[in-house]
Amino acid sequence: MWWRSRARGFLLRSLIRRPFPSQSKRGSSKTLSPIPPFTLGWARPVNLQFQNLRFFSSPNEAVSGDDEDKNRSFGFVESSDSLISDAGETGIDGVDDGGEGSSELDGGKDESQVGAESLSSLREESIQDDDSLGIFAPLEPVGEAAEDPGSVTEIDIQQVDKVRSLLRDSSQEPLESSLDKIEVSLSEELVAMVLQTPYVSGHNLVGFFRWALRSEESVKSLKMVELLVNALSSSADLNKMGAYMLWDLIKEIGNEKGLVNTSILNQLISMFGRLEKARAGLEVFDKFDEFSCNPDGNTYYLTIEALRKRSMFNAAWSVCEKMLSSGNLPDGEKLGKVISFLCKGKMTKEAHLVYLMAQEKKIFLPRSSFDYLVSSLSRKDETVRIALELLDNYPTDSLKYANTTFGSVVHGLCRVKEPQEAKKLLLRMAQSGPAPGSAVFNYVITALSKGGEMEDAIAVMKIMEGRGLRPDIYTYCVIMSGFAKGGLMDEAYGIYREAKKNHAKLSPVTYHILIRGYCKMEEYDKALNCLKEMKDYGVQPNADEYNKLIKTLCLKAVDWCTAEKLLEEMKESGLFLKGTTRSLITAVKELEQEAQSESVHAEA
Structure with missing residues (x-):
C-alpha cells in the first residue's frame, strides 16, 4: 500500500546519519562529536534517544498491540498521521510507489493483514539489507570525514613500533644498516612520533633523523628539528655523544633558511652547559651570525653560565661585552648571577658596568647579588668610592638586612684612610639604618685613633655607648694606643680605668700599651707600677x-x-x-x- 513506502522512507530518512564536518586530513586520529538533534520540515526535533513510535496500517487504524511492543523495543519516535503523509512520495530507493500500484502488488490482501505484514516485511528487509545495522551501528564519519590515506593508520603504528624497538636495541650493528632492513613508509607524522619516543638514547635519535632526512623531504623542516632538539634537551640521561652528534647535524643544516632558530641554539648551549662543555657552548654562541639568528637575553646568560662552570672569566666577559652592546639583557635574577660570577672572578669594575646597564634598562637585581657587588667593590681600594655611591640606591625596605653590606663599605673607607667618610656613613647608619653593630664602631674608632683624631674617636665611642653597645676591650685599647702615641699618657690611663670598670678582665695588650707609653715618656716608675698592677689584676705579663x-x-x-x-x-x-x-x-x-x-x- 501507499503508506508502506512513505513510512519506510520517513523512518530511514529521519534516522540516517548526516555527514560530519571535515577534519584535518593528516591527523593521527579523529574525535567524533555527538550528532545534534535535527528536524524534518516543520516536524519537532528527532532525538537519538527515541521515544515510542506507532505505525498505522491505515489513516484510522493502529497496528496491533504486539507490533506496538516490538516497535517500542526499538525506541522509535512516535509519529502522527500528518507526519507520515508528509514524509514524501518516494521510497528509500527513490522509485515512486504510487497508491494503487502498491495495492496490486499486495495481491488484494485485507488492509489489516497487509498492514501487519508490511510492518513485518519492512523490518525483515531492513535486517537483510543491513539498513538497521547502519542505523543502530556505532557512529562512523562519512563523506569528507572518512579516514584520509595520509593519516596514521594501524599499519603506521606497527611501523612506528618497529622503529622504536630498533632504536631501543643495544646491538652493535650500525643503526642505518638496521633501519634499511626494515620496511617503513616514512612520513612526517611517523618521524614525529618516533622522535617523541621515551627511553631512547640521544645519538640513536640523531642517527634516525639523519636516516630519515635521506628518504623523506618533508622531514627537513623547523618543526622536525625542534622536536629532535627538544627530545635530547629534555632527556634525563643526556650524554656528550648525543649532544655533539646533534651539534654536528645542526652545523650541516644550519645554513639552510628556516631550519634553525634562536630557541634551538639556546637549547644547544644549555645542553653543553649541563655537560660542562663550555667551549662547545661558546662555539654555538659564535655561530649565531652564520645561521642568521639573533641572540636574546637567554642566549648570553646560558653562554656565560656554561663558561662559569669552567671558571672561564675572560671569555665570559667577552660575551658580556656583546650583551651590553646589543642591549638584550636577561631578567633580573639571571643578570644577578652574571654579576656575582664576575665579582667572584675579581672583575668588580666589569660587574659594575653590567649593573649600570641593568639600571638603565630598569631591571632590578636580587638583593643578594647587589650586596655581593657592593661588598666586592669595597674590598678594592680603587673601587671603595663606587661602593659608597651604590649605597644610595639601596632599597629602603631592605635596609634592616644590610648591616654586613654597609659594614664592608665602612671597613673599606677606614682601610683607605678616609676615617671622616667612614664616620659620616656610620652616623647615617645610626640615623636611618641599618643599625650599626660594635664591629662597625670599632672600625671607625680605630681609623680615627690611628689618624690622631682622638676627640672624634671619643665622640664615636660615646655614641656607641648611647645606643646600648658596650665598647669591648679592643675599642678601649685602640683609643689608649692613640693617646699613648701622642704622649697623652694621663688620657690613656683614664681610658684604662674606664675599661677596668666595665670589664672584669683586661687583655695583656691593655697593659702593654701603658708600659710602652710610660717607657717612651721615661716614666719608669709608672711603667713598673703598671707591671705590678697587671699581675695583681690576674693578667700574667x-x-x-x-x-x-x-x-x-x-x-x-x-x-x-x-x-x-x-x-x-x-x-x-x-x-x-x-x-x-x-x-x-x-x-x-x-x-x-x-x-x-x-x-x-x-x-x-
Missing part, C-alpha cells in the same frame, strides 16, 4: 713586657739592678729572656762597676 722594660732600664735609666730583679721574676714565672737582652744587663752592670772603680782611684 709575657716576655715582651719584661723585655721592653729591661731594655729601657738598661739603656736609658742605666738601672741594671731593677733590670736584674725583673730577670729573676721572669725566671720564677717560667719566662725566658732573649740572650741579647741578658747580655745587656751584664754589660751595663760591668760598665757601672768600672765607672765606680775609676771614681775611687781618682779620689785616692
Whole structure:
C-alpha cells in the first residue's frame, strides 16, 4: 500500500546519519562529536534517544498491540498521521510507489493483514539489507570525514613500533644498516612520533633523523628539528655523544633558511652547559651570525653560565661585552648571577658596568647579588668610592638586612684612610639604618685613633655607648694606643680605668700599651707600677713586657739592678729572656762597676 513506502522512507530518512564536518586530513586520529538533534520540515526535533513510535496500517487504524511492543523495543519516535503523509512520495530507493500500484502488488490482501505484514516485511528487509545495522551501528564519519590515506593508520603504528624497538636495541650493528632492513613508509607524522619516543638514547635519535632526512623531504623542516632538539634537551640521561652528534647535524643544516632558530641554539648551549662543555657552548654562541639568528637575553646568560662552570672569566666577559652592546639583557635574577660570577672572578669594575646597564634598562637585581657587588667593590681600594655611591640606591625596605653590606663599605673607607667618610656613613647608619653593630664602631674608632683624631674617636665611642653597645676591650685599647702615641699618657690611663670598670678582665695588650707609653715618656716608675698592677689584676705579663722594660732600664735609666730583679721574676714565672737582652744587663752592670772603680782611684 501507499503508506508502506512513505513510512519506510520517513523512518530511514529521519534516522540516517548526516555527514560530519571535515577534519584535518593528516591527523593521527579523529574525535567524533555527538550528532545534534535535527528536524524534518516543520516536524519537532528527532532525538537519538527515541521515544515510542506507532505505525498505522491505515489513516484510522493502529497496528496491533504486539507490533506496538516490538516497535517500542526499538525506541522509535512516535509519529502522527500528518507526519507520515508528509514524509514524501518516494521510497528509500527513490522509485515512486504510487497508491494503487502498491495495492496490486499486495495481491488484494485485507488492509489489516497487509498492514501487519508490511510492518513485518519492512523490518525483515531492513535486517537483510543491513539498513538497521547502519542505523543502530556505532557512529562512523562519512563523506569528507572518512579516514584520509595520509593519516596514521594501524599499519603506521606497527611501523612506528618497529622503529622504536630498533632504536631501543643495544646491538652493535650500525643503526642505518638496521633501519634499511626494515620496511617503513616514512612520513612526517611517523618521524614525529618516533622522535617523541621515551627511553631512547640521544645519538640513536640523531642517527634516525639523519636516516630519515635521506628518504623523506618533508622531514627537513623547523618543526622536525625542534622536536629532535627538544627530545635530547629534555632527556634525563643526556650524554656528550648525543649532544655533539646533534651539534654536528645542526652545523650541516644550519645554513639552510628556516631550519634553525634562536630557541634551538639556546637549547644547544644549555645542553653543553649541563655537560660542562663550555667551549662547545661558546662555539654555538659564535655561530649565531652564520645561521642568521639573533641572540636574546637567554642566549648570553646560558653562554656565560656554561663558561662559569669552567671558571672561564675572560671569555665570559667577552660575551658580556656583546650583551651590553646589543642591549638584550636577561631578567633580573639571571643578570644577578652574571654579576656575582664576575665579582667572584675579581672583575668588580666589569660587574659594575653590567649593573649600570641593568639600571638603565630598569631591571632590578636580587638583593643578594647587589650586596655581593657592593661588598666586592669595597674590598678594592680603587673601587671603595663606587661602593659608597651604590649605597644610595639601596632599597629602603631592605635596609634592616644590610648591616654586613654597609659594614664592608665602612671597613673599606677606614682601610683607605678616609676615617671622616667612614664616620659620616656610620652616623647615617645610626640615623636611618641599618643599625650599626660594635664591629662597625670599632672600625671607625680605630681609623680615627690611628689618624690622631682622638676627640672624634671619643665622640664615636660615646655614641656607641648611647645606643646600648658596650665598647669591648679592643675599642678601649685602640683609643689608649692613640693617646699613648701622642704622649697623652694621663688620657690613656683614664681610658684604662674606664675599661677596668666595665670589664672584669683586661687583655695583656691593655697593659702593654701603658708600659710602652710610660717607657717612651721615661716614666719608669709608672711603667713598673703598671707591671705590678697587671699581675695583681690576674693578667700574667709575657716576655715582651719584661723585655721592653729591661731594655729601657738598661739603656736609658742605666738601672741594671731593677733590670736584674725583673730577670729573676721572669725566671720564677717560667719566662725566658732573649740572650741579647741578658747580655745587656751584664754589660751595663760591668760598665757601672768600672765607672765606680775609676771614681775611687781618682779620689785616692
